[in-house]
Amino acid sequence: MQSHPTEITLTDSVIDLEQRTVIRKDDSVSPLSTLEHRLLLALIEAEGKPLAKRTILEDVWGYKPGLQSTALKNGVLRLRKKIESDPKRPDHLLTVRGVGYRLHLGVEVGDTKEEDWEAGSPVGVNPSQLEHAVEEDARRSSRLMCQMSILAFISFLFVDPFMGVDSLWTMVAVRVLFVLGGLGIYLLTYARKTLKTYLLASHLICVWTGMGVTILSYLTGGVSSLYWTMIMLIFFIATLVHPDRKSRVTLSYGSILVFFVCWMALFDRVGEPRDWAIATGGICLSACLSIMAIGFRRKQKVT
Numbered sequence: 001m002q003s004h005p006t007e008i009t010l011t012d013s014v015i016d017l018e019q020r021t022v023i024r025k026d027d028s029v030s031p032l033s034t035l036e037h038r039l040l041l042a043l044i045e046a047e048g049k050p051l052a053k054r055t056i057l058e059d060v061w062g063y064k065p066g067l068q069s070t071a072l073k074n075g076v077l078r079l080r081k082k083i084e085s086d087p088k089r090p091d092h093l094l095t096v097r098g099v100g101y102r103l104h105l106g107v108e109v110g111d112t113k114e115e116d117w118e119a120g121s122p123v124g125v126n127p128s129q130l131e132h133a134v135e136e137d138a139r140r141s142s143r144l145m146c147q148m149s150i151l152a153f154i155s156f157l158f159v160d161p162f163m164g165v166d167s168l169w170t171m172v173a174v175r176v177l178f179v180l181g182g183l184g185i186y187l188l189t190y191a192r193k194t195l196k197t198y199l200l201a202s203h204l205i206c207v208w209t210g211m212g213v214t215i216l217s218y219l220t221g222g223v224s225s226l227y228w229t230m231i232m233l234i235f236f237i238a239t240l241v242h243p244d245r246k247s248r249v250t251l252s253y254g255s256i257l258v259f260f261v262c263w264m265a266l267f268d269r270v271g272e273p274r275d276w277a278i279a280t281g282g283i284c285l286s287a288c289l290s291i292m293a294i295g296f297r298r299k300q301k302v303t
Contacts, residue, residue, distance in 0.1 A: 005044070008105060010092050012085035015040065022082045030082045035060060035075055043093075043103035050096040076101060098134065138198035139189065141243040145202055146186035148237065149209040153179045171219055178212035199244045203252045206238050210256030214263050222269025223279035231256060232286035239290040246295045253287040 008015040014023045017040070020032040032040070038060045043051060057063040057072055076095075080087040092104050153175045160171045185205045189198055210231055217227040235253060242249050260283060263269075270276045 008044075010083055010105070013083050015083060017041070032082070033078075036079050036082070039075060039079060040103070043101065044105075046102065048102060048104065050099045050102040053100040056100060135195045135198065138195055138202070138243040139193070141241045142189050142198040142201040142205070143186060144241055145238065146182055146189070146205045149205050150179050150182040150186070152209070153182065153212060167219075171216065174212065174215055174219065178208065181208050181212075199248075202242055202244055203248065206234070206242070206249075206252045207255050207259075209234055211259055214256070214260045217260075218263060218267060218269050222264055222267075222271050223275045224271040228260070228279045228283065231260060231283050235283075235286045235290040239293045242294065246291055249294055250291050253291065257283055257287060 006016070006018045008017065012025055015021075015032075016023065017037070020037050022030045022032060024030070039056065042056060042060050053072055061071055061075075063071075076093060077087065080090050080093050083092060084090045094102055094104055096102055157172065157175055160168055160175075182205060185201050185208065188204075189201050191197075213227070213230045213234065217223070217225060217230070220227045234256070238249070238252075257280075261280065264276075
């Protein structure tokens with residue numbers, strides 16, 4: 001059993017491990033619960049390395065392997081309120097993205113509570129298992145996006161007769177083309193089973209679907225029809241499942257927006273200024289909101 005220090009001095013507090021108390025600079029004293037005390041000891045034993053969430057739940061909370069719970073997240077939040085000067089921007093009890101938590105005992109103030117770990121293997125985490133988990137998530141997400149795109153192009157075939165288009169068969173031909181393209185991207189995820197392929201497929205299907213909706217909007221009257229609102233729906237749905245980081249998703253959404261603007265302008269489907277402003281403004285706003293939601297979703301996933 002590794003020996004522990006009896007007292008730890010942090011930026012804004014002193015932790016007395018023997019008395020199980022936290023003494024703040026204003027001399028206020030907060031008692032540590034049994035679980036908070038055990039969590040601190042586990043993090044101290046890790047000597048600055050991250051502890052995997054599942055390891056903490058099993059060793060500190062005594063949960064069975066594989067059991068999911070919010071107990072750890074809530075416990076960390078309570079402990080941060082006792083030991084950190086700003087629990088929302090902690091300096092010591094840090095989240096390690098995609099892994100778990102680590103305890104930084106120095107007095108240097110960190111820039112963020114979320115960090116990527118590159119100093120060796122985290123405690124309780126097999127690096128190959130972590131890579132496999134990330135790859136598996138990207139695989140499921142990319143294939144789900146392809147399936148939703150294909151289903152959307154097929155299902156709306158039944159709506160086309162009511163859209164008042166000049167050539168119904170042109171609409172059908174466009175849908176078939178984009179269904180086949182979506183199927184090709186879907187099969188790509190089986191041809192090369194790598195993380196890069198899954199992420200690439202996610203971006204391709206997102207942009208491909210946006211291009212298809214743009215062309216269908218053009219065929220149904222351009223911005224004067226409401227078909228362009230489907231692009232907003234693409235952004236919102238993709239936000240829920242897209243596996244890649246916010247900066248790259250922004251490029252995909254931006255590509256769809258540029259294609260929409262260029263296509264409508266090239267084929268003179270901008271319509272009335274009011275309709276054009278509503279369409280482009282709505283698409284831009286939905287893209288911005290969706291990108292913000294992706295950042296929030298990723299943040300929630302790791303805290």
